Amino acid sequence: MSFCDPDKPKGSQFLGACIVEALNVRDAIQVSWECGCNPGGEVKVIEIEKRFEAKVHQEDCYKLFDKRESIAWGHPRVERT
Numbered sequence: 001m002s003f004c005d006p007d008k009p010k011g012s013q014f015l016g017a018c019i020v021e022a023l024n025v026r027d028a029i030q031v032s033w034e035c036g037c038n039p040g041g042e043v044k045v046i047e048i049e050k051r052f053e054a055k056v057h058q059e060d061c062y063k064l065f066d067k068r069e070s071i072a073w074g075h076p077r078v079e080r081t
Helices: 025-035 050-055 067-073
Strands: 002-004 014-017 042-044
Touching: 014 067
Parallel strands: none
Antiparallel strands: 002 014, 002 042
């Protein structure tokens, strides 16, 4: 999941990203609120492909990644400015 605020100035719209396990988008949003890794704003949910699941470690789940951490993960929507 990634979060943004399109009303913020360019370069500061990205609010963070997180990885949660859920059955559907609605549950993913609820889980992210319950775990405290949802900073608000608009949300985009992308399912992790089966071939990449092994790269996700438990310690990477249920926490909010900042811009630097998201870039390191290879998040495609983070502005690299």
